[in-house]
Amino acid sequence: MLSSFRDIQRMAGGFQAAKMILTANDLGLFLELGDQDCSAAELATRLKVDQRALGLLLNALTAIGFLLKEGERFRNHPVVYEHLGDKDNYRGSIFRHLHHCWGSWNQLPDVLRNGQPDFAAERNSLGENDEWTADFIQGMNDVTRELAPAVVPQLELDQVDVLMDVGGGPGTYAAAFRKAWPDLKKIRLFDLPDALTIGRKNLKDWGLDDNVSFHPGDFNRDELPGSTDAIWMSQVLHSQDEAGCQALIKKAFAALNPDGRLMIHEFLLNDDYTAPTMAAIFSVHMLVMTEGGRAYNGAEISDWMAAAGFKGMTVKSVSDDTSVVTGVKPD
Secondary structure: OOHHHHHHHHOHHHHHHHHHHHHHHHHHHHHHHHOOOOEHHHHHHHOOOOOOHHHHHHHHHOOOEEEEEEEEEEEEEEHHHHHHHOOOOOOHHHHHHHHHOOHHHHHHHHHHHHHOOOOOOHHHHHHOHHHHHHHHHHHHHHHOOOHHHHHHHHHHOOOOEEEEEEEEOHHHHHHHHHHHHHOOEEEEEEEEEHHHHHHHHHHHHHHHOOOOOEEEOOOOOOOOOOEEEEEEEEEOOOOOOOHHHHHHHHHHHHHHEEEEEEEEHHHHHHHHOOOOOOHHHOOOOOOOOHOOOOOOOOHHHHHHHHHHOOOOEEEOOOOOEEEEEEEOOOO
Protein backbone atom coordinates (compact mmCIF):
# COMPACT_ATOMS: atom_id res chain seq x y z
CA MET A 1 0.00 0.00 0.00
CA LEU A 2 1.23 3.50 -0.87
CA SER A 3 1.26 6.01 1.97
CA SER A 4 4.25 8.28 1.24
CA PHE A 5 6.80 9.41 -1.30
CA ARG A 6 9.25 6.98 0.29
CA ASP A 7 6.95 4.11 -0.69
CA ILE A 8 6.98 5.30 -4.29
CA GLN A 9 10.75 5.71 -4.20
CA ARG A 10 11.20 2.20 -2.75
CA MET A 11 9.07 0.59 -5.44
CA ALA A 12 10.66 2.57 -8.27
CA GLY A 13 14.12 1.49 -7.11
CA GLY A 14 13.19 -2.16 -6.80
CA PHE A 15 15.18 -2.97 -9.94
CA GLN A 16 18.43 -2.27 -8.08
CA ALA A 17 18.12 -5.12 -5.59
CA ALA A 18 16.80 -7.40 -8.33
CA LYS A 19 19.81 -6.70 -10.54
CA MET A 20 22.22 -7.44 -7.70
CA ILE A 21 20.56 -10.76 -6.91
CA LEU A 22 20.29 -11.87 -10.53
CA THR A 23 23.88 -10.88 -11.30
CA ALA A 24 25.21 -12.68 -8.22
CA ASN A 25 23.28 -15.81 -9.21
CA ASP A 26 24.59 -15.66 -12.80
CA LEU A 27 28.11 -15.23 -11.46
CA GLY A 28 27.77 -18.32 -9.30
CA LEU A 29 28.44 -16.29 -6.16
CA PHE A 30 25.96 -18.14 -3.93
CA LEU A 31 27.16 -21.53 -5.16
CA GLU A 32 30.78 -20.52 -4.63
CA LEU A 33 30.05 -19.55 -1.04
CA GLY A 34 28.08 -22.73 -0.43
CA ASP A 35 27.91 -23.41 3.31
CA GLN A 36 31.31 -21.80 4.00
CA ASP A 37 32.37 -18.24 4.80
CA CYS A 38 34.74 -16.30 2.60
CA SER A 39 36.42 -12.89 2.37
CA ALA A 40 35.86 -10.55 -0.54
CA ALA A 41 39.47 -11.05 -1.64
CA GLU A 42 39.17 -14.85 -1.66
CA LEU A 43 35.84 -14.78 -3.46
CA ALA A 44 37.06 -12.27 -6.05
CA THR A 45 39.95 -14.57 -6.91
CA ARG A 46 37.67 -17.59 -7.26
CA LEU A 47 35.10 -15.74 -9.37
CA LYS A 48 37.76 -13.84 -11.36
CA VAL A 49 36.24 -10.41 -10.72
CA ASP A 50 37.46 -7.11 -9.31
CA GLN A 51 37.86 -7.22 -5.53
CA ARG A 52 36.68 -3.66 -4.84
CA ALA A 53 33.58 -4.02 -6.99
CA LEU A 54 32.73 -7.39 -5.49
CA GLY A 55 33.18 -6.03 -1.98
CA LEU A 56 30.57 -3.36 -2.60
CA LEU A 57 28.18 -5.96 -4.00
CA LEU A 58 28.75 -8.31 -1.04
CA ASN A 59 28.01 -5.53 1.45
CA ALA A 60 24.84 -4.60 -0.42
CA LEU A 61 23.69 -8.23 -0.57
CA THR A 62 24.25 -8.34 3.19
CA ALA A 63 22.19 -5.19 3.62
CA ILE A 64 19.18 -6.76 1.87
CA GLY A 65 19.52 -9.97 3.87
CA PHE A 66 20.91 -12.39 1.28
CA LEU A 67 24.31 -12.68 2.97
CA LEU A 68 25.55 -12.61 6.56
CA LYS A 69 28.78 -10.82 7.49
CA GLU A 70 31.09 -11.40 10.44
CA GLY A 71 34.26 -9.36 10.49
CA GLU A 72 35.46 -9.36 6.88
CA ARG A 73 33.92 -12.71 5.96
CA PHE A 74 30.62 -13.40 4.24
CA ARG A 75 28.33 -16.40 4.15
CA ASN A 76 24.97 -17.23 2.61
CA HIS A 77 21.82 -16.65 4.60
CA PRO A 78 20.44 -20.14 5.44
CA VAL A 79 17.47 -19.70 3.09
CA VAL A 80 19.73 -18.50 0.28
CA TYR A 81 22.06 -21.44 0.87
CA GLU A 82 19.14 -23.88 0.78
CA HIS A 83 17.90 -22.73 -2.61
CA LEU A 84 20.83 -21.02 -4.36
CA GLY A 85 23.99 -22.15 -2.57
CA ASP A 86 23.45 -25.90 -2.24
CA LYS A 87 24.41 -27.44 -5.58
CA ASP A 88 22.30 -30.53 -4.90
CA ASN A 89 19.17 -28.44 -4.31
CA TYR A 90 19.97 -25.51 -6.62
CA ARG A 91 16.94 -23.58 -7.84
CA GLY A 92 18.63 -20.69 -9.58
CA SER A 93 17.69 -21.60 -13.15
CA ILE A 94 14.47 -19.64 -12.80
CA PHE A 95 16.46 -16.55 -11.83
CA ARG A 96 18.79 -16.96 -14.80
CA HIS A 97 15.63 -17.12 -16.91
CA LEU A 98 14.32 -13.93 -15.30
CA HIS A 99 17.64 -12.23 -16.02
CA HIS A 100 17.33 -13.26 -19.68
CA CYS A 101 14.03 -11.35 -19.67
CA TRP A 102 15.64 -8.12 -18.44
CA GLY A 103 16.27 -6.76 -21.92
CA SER A 104 12.67 -7.29 -22.93
CA TRP A 105 11.47 -5.26 -19.94
CA ASN A 106 13.81 -2.47 -21.04
CA GLN A 107 11.78 -2.35 -24.26
CA LEU A 108 8.48 -1.66 -22.43
CA PRO A 109 8.25 1.96 -23.71
CA ASP A 110 8.57 0.77 -27.32
CA VAL A 111 6.07 -2.05 -26.70
CA LEU A 112 3.56 0.46 -25.36
CA ARG A 113 3.93 2.55 -28.51
CA ASN A 114 3.82 -0.39 -30.92
CA GLY A 115 1.54 -2.83 -29.12
CA GLN A 116 4.03 -5.70 -29.13
CA PRO A 117 7.79 -6.30 -29.07
CA ASP A 118 9.83 -6.26 -32.27
CA PHE A 119 11.03 -9.74 -31.33
CA ALA A 120 9.19 -12.12 -29.01
CA ALA A 121 12.07 -13.05 -26.73
CA GLU A 122 10.13 -16.03 -25.43
CA ARG A 123 11.18 -17.82 -28.64
CA ASN A 124 14.72 -17.93 -27.24
CA SER A 125 13.37 -19.90 -24.28
CA LEU A 126 11.47 -22.30 -26.52
CA GLY A 127 14.31 -23.72 -28.57
CA GLU A 128 15.98 -20.87 -30.45
CA ASN A 129 18.69 -20.40 -27.82
CA ASP A 130 20.04 -23.49 -26.04
CA GLU A 131 21.10 -21.68 -22.87
CA TRP A 132 17.83 -19.78 -22.53
CA THR A 133 15.82 -22.93 -23.20
CA ALA A 134 17.66 -24.99 -20.58
CA ASP A 135 17.29 -22.23 -17.97
CA PHE A 136 13.60 -21.79 -18.77
CA ILE A 137 12.66 -25.47 -18.66
CA GLN A 138 14.66 -26.20 -15.52
CA GLY A 139 13.35 -22.94 -14.08
CA MET A 140 9.82 -24.27 -14.43
CA ASN A 141 10.89 -27.19 -12.27
CA ASP A 142 12.38 -24.74 -9.76
CA VAL A 143 9.07 -22.91 -9.29
CA THR A 144 6.76 -25.95 -9.35
CA ARG A 145 8.80 -28.30 -7.16
CA GLU A 146 6.47 -27.73 -4.19
CA LEU A 147 3.48 -26.44 -6.15
CA ALA A 148 2.87 -29.54 -8.28
CA PRO A 149 2.64 -32.02 -5.36
CA ALA A 150 0.24 -29.62 -3.61
CA VAL A 151 -2.01 -29.04 -6.62
CA VAL A 152 -2.25 -32.47 -8.26
CA PRO A 153 -3.98 -34.31 -5.36
CA GLN A 154 -6.79 -31.72 -5.50
CA LEU A 155 -7.78 -32.78 -9.02
CA GLU A 156 -10.51 -35.34 -9.81
CA LEU A 157 -8.86 -38.19 -11.70
CA ASP A 158 -10.56 -41.30 -10.28
CA GLN A 159 -11.96 -42.44 -13.65
CA VAL A 160 -8.94 -41.42 -15.74
CA ASP A 161 -6.70 -44.00 -17.41
CA VAL A 162 -4.78 -41.81 -19.87
CA LEU A 163 -3.70 -38.26 -18.97
CA MET A 164 -1.84 -35.86 -21.24
CA ASP A 165 0.27 -33.01 -19.88
CA VAL A 166 0.46 -30.37 -22.62
CA GLY A 167 3.53 -28.16 -22.29
CA GLY A 168 4.76 -30.27 -19.37
CA GLY A 169 8.43 -29.53 -20.08
CA PRO A 170 10.56 -30.58 -17.11
CA GLY A 171 8.23 -33.41 -16.07
CA THR A 172 7.48 -31.96 -12.63
CA TYR A 173 3.72 -32.36 -12.96
CA ALA A 174 4.09 -35.78 -14.59
CA ALA A 175 6.05 -36.86 -11.51
CA ALA A 176 3.35 -35.46 -9.24
CA PHE A 177 0.65 -37.33 -11.18
CA ARG A 178 2.64 -40.56 -10.88
CA LYS A 179 2.84 -40.18 -7.10
CA ALA A 180 -0.64 -38.85 -6.35
CA TRP A 181 -2.58 -40.98 -8.85
CA PRO A 182 -0.76 -44.34 -9.12
CA ASP A 183 -3.73 -45.95 -10.94
CA LEU A 184 -3.12 -43.84 -14.03
CA LYS A 185 -2.20 -46.29 -16.80
CA LYS A 186 -0.44 -43.79 -19.03
CA ILE A 187 0.84 -40.23 -18.74
CA ARG A 188 1.67 -38.51 -22.01
CA LEU A 189 4.06 -35.60 -22.01
CA PHE A 190 3.53 -33.32 -25.03
CA ASP A 191 6.01 -30.50 -25.61
CA LEU A 192 8.76 -29.20 -27.87
CA PRO A 193 11.66 -31.63 -28.45
CA ASP A 194 14.21 -29.64 -26.41
CA ALA A 195 11.83 -29.48 -23.46
CA LEU A 196 11.15 -33.20 -23.61
CA THR A 197 14.87 -33.96 -23.57
CA ILE A 198 15.06 -32.29 -20.16
CA GLY A 199 11.79 -33.83 -18.97
CA ARG A 200 12.86 -37.32 -20.00
CA LYS A 201 16.15 -36.99 -18.08
CA ASN A 202 14.43 -35.57 -14.98
CA LEU A 203 11.82 -38.33 -14.83
CA LYS A 204 14.46 -41.00 -15.34
CA ASP A 205 16.62 -39.48 -12.59
CA TRP A 206 13.60 -39.41 -10.29
CA GLY A 207 12.72 -43.03 -11.15
CA LEU A 208 9.24 -42.01 -12.33
CA ASP A 209 9.37 -42.59 -16.10
CA ASP A 210 8.01 -46.13 -16.28
CA ASN A 211 4.51 -45.29 -17.56
CA VAL A 212 5.27 -41.91 -19.15
CA SER A 213 5.40 -41.53 -22.94
CA PHE A 214 6.95 -38.55 -24.68
CA HIS A 215 5.29 -36.84 -27.65
CA PRO A 216 7.32 -34.09 -29.37
CA GLY A 217 5.30 -31.41 -31.08
CA ASP A 218 4.31 -27.76 -31.27
CA PHE A 219 0.75 -27.20 -30.06
CA ASN A 220 0.56 -24.05 -32.17
CA ARG A 221 1.07 -26.12 -35.32
CA ASP A 222 0.32 -29.75 -34.49
CA GLU A 223 -2.78 -31.58 -33.34
CA LEU A 224 -2.70 -33.18 -29.91
CA PRO A 225 -2.57 -36.98 -29.58
CA GLY A 226 -6.08 -38.40 -29.33
CA SER A 227 -7.86 -40.99 -27.18
CA THR A 228 -7.08 -39.14 -23.97
CA ASP A 229 -9.22 -39.16 -20.84
CA ALA A 230 -7.86 -35.95 -19.32
CA ILE A 231 -5.67 -33.07 -20.45
CA TRP A 232 -3.62 -30.92 -18.09
CA MET A 233 -2.41 -27.51 -19.27
CA SER A 234 -0.39 -25.71 -16.63
CA GLN A 235 0.75 -22.14 -17.33
CA VAL A 236 0.34 -22.50 -21.08
CA LEU A 237 -2.46 -20.15 -22.13
CA HIS A 238 -0.76 -16.98 -20.88
CA SER A 239 1.84 -17.30 -23.64
CA GLN A 240 -0.90 -17.18 -26.29
CA ASP A 241 -3.11 -14.42 -27.63
CA GLU A 242 -6.86 -14.88 -27.39
CA ALA A 243 -7.14 -16.59 -30.78
CA GLY A 244 -4.30 -18.93 -29.84
CA CYS A 245 -6.00 -19.84 -26.57
CA GLN A 246 -9.24 -20.64 -28.34
CA ALA A 247 -7.46 -22.72 -30.99
CA LEU A 248 -5.61 -24.74 -28.36
CA ILE A 249 -8.78 -25.39 -26.38
CA LYS A 250 -10.43 -26.68 -29.56
CA LYS A 251 -7.49 -29.02 -30.14
CA ALA A 252 -7.89 -30.32 -26.61
CA PHE A 253 -11.59 -30.94 -27.18
CA ALA A 254 -10.80 -32.97 -30.31
CA ALA A 255 -8.16 -35.04 -28.50
CA LEU A 256 -10.36 -35.99 -25.54
CA ASN A 257 -12.53 -39.06 -25.24
CA PRO A 258 -16.24 -38.52 -24.42
CA ASP A 259 -16.57 -37.53 -20.75
CA GLY A 260 -12.92 -36.44 -20.86
CA ARG A 261 -11.94 -33.33 -18.97
CA LEU A 262 -9.70 -30.38 -19.73
CA MET A 263 -7.95 -28.81 -16.74
CA ILE A 264 -6.32 -25.40 -17.29
CA HIS A 265 -4.02 -24.19 -14.51
CA GLU A 266 -3.13 -20.50 -14.56
CA PHE A 267 -2.43 -17.30 -12.65
CA LEU A 268 -6.01 -16.05 -12.98
CA LEU A 269 -6.96 -12.39 -12.79
CA ASN A 270 -10.15 -11.14 -11.18
CA ASP A 271 -13.05 -9.78 -13.22
CA ASP A 272 -11.59 -6.27 -13.62
CA TYR A 273 -8.03 -7.53 -14.28
CA THR A 274 -6.43 -5.59 -11.37
CA ALA A 275 -5.73 -8.43 -8.92
CA PRO A 276 -4.01 -10.53 -7.73
CA THR A 277 -0.95 -8.29 -7.94
CA MET A 278 1.37 -11.03 -9.20
CA ALA A 279 -0.98 -11.99 -12.02
CA ALA A 280 -1.44 -8.36 -13.09
CA ILE A 281 2.34 -7.80 -13.22
CA PHE A 282 2.81 -11.15 -14.95
CA SER A 283 0.43 -9.95 -17.66
CA VAL A 284 2.86 -7.13 -18.44
CA HIS A 285 5.69 -9.67 -18.43
CA MET A 286 3.86 -11.56 -21.16
CA LEU A 287 3.31 -8.26 -22.99
CA VAL A 288 7.05 -7.67 -23.31
CA MET A 289 8.04 -11.31 -23.86
CA THR A 290 5.46 -12.59 -26.36
CA GLU A 291 3.61 -11.49 -29.48
CA GLY A 292 0.22 -11.45 -27.80
CA GLY A 293 0.20 -13.26 -24.47
CA ARG A 294 -1.23 -12.00 -21.18
CA ALA A 295 -2.90 -13.26 -18.02
CA TYR A 296 -6.59 -14.17 -18.28
CA ASN A 297 -9.49 -14.61 -15.90
CA GLY A 298 -11.69 -17.60 -15.21
CA ALA A 299 -14.71 -16.19 -17.04
CA GLU A 300 -12.76 -15.73 -20.28
CA ILE A 301 -11.35 -19.23 -20.23
CA SER A 302 -14.73 -20.72 -19.30
CA ASP A 303 -16.36 -18.92 -22.23
CA TRP A 304 -13.75 -20.24 -24.67
CA MET A 305 -14.23 -23.74 -23.33
CA ALA A 306 -18.01 -23.46 -23.73
CA ALA A 307 -17.57 -22.24 -27.31
CA ALA A 308 -15.40 -25.31 -28.02
CA GLY A 309 -18.14 -27.62 -26.70
CA PHE A 310 -17.16 -28.22 -23.09
CA LYS A 311 -19.82 -28.33 -20.38
CA GLY A 312 -19.97 -27.83 -16.62
CA MET A 313 -17.06 -25.42 -16.24
CA THR A 314 -15.73 -24.84 -12.73
CA VAL A 315 -13.02 -22.54 -11.39
CA LYS A 316 -11.16 -23.76 -8.31
CA SER A 317 -8.39 -22.06 -6.39
CA VAL A 318 -5.62 -24.62 -5.80
CA SER A 319 -2.83 -22.46 -4.35
CA ASP A 320 -2.20 -18.93 -3.13
CA ASP A 321 -1.50 -17.78 -6.68
CA THR A 322 -3.16 -20.23 -9.07
CA SER A 323 -6.51 -21.72 -10.03
CA VAL A 324 -7.77 -24.52 -12.27
CA VAL A 325 -10.57 -24.09 -14.81
CA THR A 326 -12.12 -27.48 -15.61
CA GLY A 327 -14.60 -28.48 -18.31
CA VAL A 328 -15.97 -31.82 -19.48
CA LYS A 329 -16.46 -33.03 -23.04
CA PRO A 330 -20.04 -34.33 -23.32
CA ASP A 331 -20.62 -38.03 -23.90
